[in-house]
Amino acid sequence: MTQGKNIGKAILLIAVELIFLTLFAAFMLTDQIGKTIAFIIFFIFLGILFKKWEGLSENTAKLFKEMKILALVVFILMVLALPFVFQKSPYLIHICVMAGLYAILALGLNFQLGSTNVVNFATAASYGIGAYTSALLAVHFHVPFWIGIFISGSAASLFGLLLGIPCMKTKDYYLSLVTIAFGLIIYILLINFSWTGGPNGVPNIPPPSILGHSFREPINLFGFNLPFQSNYFYLIFIFVVGALLVAYRLHHSRVGLTWNAIREDEIAARCQGIDVTWYKILAFCIDAFFGGVTGTVYAHYIGFISPENFAFIVSVVVVTMVILGGMDNVFGVIIGAVLLTILPEKFRAFEDFRLLIYGVIVVAMLMFRPQGIFPQKLRVYK
Amino acid sequence: MTMIIQQLINALLLGCTYTLIAVGFSLFFGALNVVHFSHGDICILGAFVTLIFYALGKLLGIFVIIPQFISIPVMIILAMVVTGLLGVFFERVVIKPFRYAPLLMVLVATVALGIVIREAVRLSFPHGSNPQIFPRILPQKSFQWGGVLIRVDGLMIFGITLFLIFMMFLFIKRTKTGAAIRAISQDGEAAMMMGINMDVTVAATFLIGSALGAVAGILIGAYNNIIRFDMGLMGGVKGFSAAVVGGLGNVYGAIIGGLILGLVETLAAAFIPGGTPYTDVFAFLVVIFFLVFRPSGIMGEKVYEKV
Numbered sequence: 001m002t003q004g005k006n007i008g009k010a011i012l013l014i015a016v017e018l019i020f021l022t023l024f025a026a027f028m029l030t031d032q033i034g035k036t037i038a039f040i041i042f043f044i045f046l047g048i049l050f051k052k053w054e055g056l057s058e059n060t061a062k063l064f065k066e067m068k069i070l071a072l073v074v075f076i077l078m079v080l081a082l083p084f085v086f087q088k089s090p091y092l093i094h095i096c097v098m099a100g101l102y103a104i105l106a107l108g109l110n111f112q113l114g115s116t117n118v119v120n121f122a123t124a125a126s127y128g129i130g131a132y133t134s135a136l137l138a139v140h141f142h143v144p145f146w147i148g149i150f151i152s153g154s155a156a157s158l159f160g161l162l163l164g165i166p167c168m169k170t171k172d173y174y175l176s177l178v179t180i181a182f183g184l185i186i187y188i189l190l191i192n193f194s195w196t197g198g199p200n201g202v203p204n205i206p207p208p209s210i211l212g213h214s215f216r217e218p219i220n221l222f223g224f225n226l227p228f229q230s231n232y233f234y235l236i237f238i239f240v241v242g243a244l245l246v247a248y249r250l251h252h253s254r255v256g257l258t259w260n261a262i263r264e265d266e267i268a269a270r271c272q273g274i275d276v277t278w279y280k281i282l283a284f285c286i287d288a289f290f291g292g293v294t295g296t297v298y299a300h301y302i303g304f305i306s307p308e309n310f311a312f313i314v315s316v317v318v319v320t321m322v323i324l325g326g327m328d329n330v331f332g333v334i335i336g337a338v339l340l341t342i343l344p345e346k347f348r349a350f351e352d353f354r355l356l357i358y359g360v361i362v363v364a365m366l367m368f369r370p371q372g373i374f375p376q377k378l379r380v381y382k
Numbered sequence: 383m384t385m386i387i388q389q390l391i392n393a394l395l396l397g398c399t400y401t402l403i404a405v406g407f408s409l410f411f412g413a414l415n416v417v418h419f420s421h422g423d424i425c426i427l428g429a430f431v432t433l434i435f436y437a438l439g440k441l442l443g444i445f446v447i448i449p450q451f452i453s454i455p456v457m458i459i460l461a462m463v464v465t466g467l468l469g470v471f472f473e474r475v476v477i478k479p480f481r482y483a484p485l486l487m488v489l490v491a492t493v494a495l496g497i498v499i500r501e502a503v504r505l506s507f508p509h510g511s512n513p514q515i516f517p518r519i520l521p522q523k524s525f526q527w528g529g530v531l532i533r534v535d536g537l538m539i540f541g542i543t544l545f546l547i548f549m550m551f552l553f554i555k556r557t558k559t560g561a562a563i564r565a566i567s568q569d570g571e572a573a574m575m576m577g578i579n580m581d582v583t584v585a586a587t588f589l590i591g592s593a594l595g596a597v598a599g600i601l602i603g604a605y606n607n608i609i610r611f612d613m614g615l616m617g618g619v620k621g622f623s624a625a626v627v628g629g630l631g632n633v634y635g636a637i638i639g640g641l642i643l644g645l646v647e648t649l650a651a652a653f654i655p656g657g658t659p660y661t662d663v664f665a666f667l668v669v670i671f672f673l674v675f676r677p678s679g680i681m682g683e684k685v686y687e688k689v
Contacts, residue, residue, distance in 0.1 A: 119486060169674045172485055173417040177626060178673055180619055181666035192659040312615065316493055323490055352505060359498035366491045367479050 108290025128310030130295025145208030156292025164284035201306025332374030397644025403621025406591030412567035420496035422618020428596020469592025629679025
């Protein structure tokens with residue numbers, strides 16, 4: 001009896017996930033603006049339905065909680081199958097890769113902005129330092145991607161440390177000014193140094209390769225011919241999973257708890273014997289490391305970087321992703337990153353108005369749902 | 383010696399524009415305890431509003447009918463009023479809803495507002511992404527004085543800034559609205575209990591701050607004869623930096639901060655070999671230095687944390 005019930009539940013769960021991902025794929029594949037808007041309205045409607053009809057959302061949550069492992073495995077398999085669905089349009093895979101990159105950046109920033117409530121507008125700087133470090137190493141010294149990624153991650157962390165030290169003395173608006181100033185300093189230096197290529201950037205960055213398979217070649221698998229972007233899709237997928245694991249484990253560890261304590265009340269945290277400085281610096285370094293790694297993947301993926309890729313606006317975009325998705329909610333942050341990467345791309349037809357619409361959406365979102373799509377959850381101890 | 387004087391004059395002019403922006407930051411922070419990150423963009427918006435008025439005036443032949451020494455000041459005052467009203471409007475729409483929200487919200491909202499203003503300006507001007515030529519509304523003459531080259535428009539920038547700052551002080555010290563502004567900057571709730579209309583006073587603050595910012599934008603445009611939609615980002619960060627160096631919330635401090643920032647940049651460009659592209663870097667390093675070692679600024683009161 002229970003066996004049969006369980007199988008029924010499993011089928012239901014797979015069906016729910018299948019419907020969700022089919023909708024997502026269908027949304028990605030539409031190229032007409034009318035249909036896109038229809039889809040968005042439909043998604044908003046779904047969201048409202050889930051919110052108003054508590055039985056539905058509760059039961060779905062229960063279903064997923066009961067069959068955690070199955071749900072995860074099915075979800076991962078479906079995401080892995082996405083390049084097969086999109087194989088005719090490499091552009092869509094490219095968008096997915098970019099969404100993954102932003103997801104890692106947002107996860108990194110979440111340690112500061114979400115967990116510790118430390119504003120940081122210098123994400124683009126650590127992202128850029130990572131990208132430039134590995135790109136210059138690869139172009140001038142032929143350092144392979146797999147080694148470069150660690151070097152650039154460390155270099156970015158070092159920058160995070162450097163940024164973190166003056167930030168310890170400041171708070172709130174002053175803190176944001178320090179980070180904005182640091183971000184602009186890095187940007188100006190990148191434009192003006194001659195050894196970074198100045199405004200022209202670094203061209204011809206070699207792609208990574210694994211067992212002789214260059215990432216700029218298409219994958220031939222089971223008679224399918226996947227465009228070369230799929231290489232990066234799978235690479236970034238692994239990275240996102242890794243970042244998620246780190247974020248999840250950190251959130252549920254002493255460190256995450258300490259960060260939350262600092263967020264709630266810094267003085268109280270200090271009175272409890274928490275070394276506030278050390279934990280804040282740690283948040284800076286981890287964020288910068290994530291940024292550095294992301295930058296490396298970006299540089300080797302696109303093959304060309306210039307200072308424009310790491311301008312102030314990138315930092316603002318990442319901050320927005322964290323706030324929109326839901327601060328200190330790992331899942332929400334990823335959703336925020338994916339949404340804010342895909343939606344602007346869907347409105348490419350209004351290319352010129354993209355940033356304008358973006359700014360309006362951010363302000364509207366802050367007014368009407370300041371806690372983000374997925375609000376931060378209370379910690380549950382059993 | 384003449385070179386040093388020349389550089390000091392340049393520093394003074396740069397400092398004047400920074401001061402006009404920084405005063406806005408200090409006024410807003412005093413009134414509402416917010417930092418209006420899109421204030422720089424509003425300043426540049428002022429310059430673009432002037433650009434529209436100038437084009438209109440040219441189209442209607444106003445500059446031919448009415449002599450320029452009357453029509454141009456009138457145009458600048460009109461632009462100040464329009465920008466001031468826009469500033470009030472933006473405060474109502476974007477800052478007011480977050481009055482009791484966490485500080486991060488208003489921070490991100492104003493940064494996003496900056497993007498909206500910048501993009502709106504870019505999209506509403508033909509070839510908006512390119513630098514726009516700003517009309518030469520100030521006299522383009524210069525004279526030698528003891529080996530120092532003095533541009534008349536530079537002299538006028540100094541005069542206009544001095545005049546406006548003086549007028550603003552008079553307004554704040556002598557009028558009833560000014561007293562209300564001072565009252566809400568000391569304690570908003572107590573001021574409201576004394577019968578001060580918070581909304582009107584805040585609106586007045588934003589009107590003054592944005593109008594002064596508009597003048598900064600116009601002067602930058604008139605001195606360089608060029609204006610670009612994205613100058614506001616840097617201008618805003620510099621203005622905020624100047625306000626912080628002087629002591630955020632203190633209007634006298636904003637003046638000193640603006641002058642210091644102008645001095646640092648000019649000196650870096652003049653005396654550090656190859657330093658010209660890096661002037662902003664030096665300015666920001668000074669700001670970070672101040673934030674670390676004297677976060678309350680030069681004129682600011684020391685803030686003690688309450689538990």
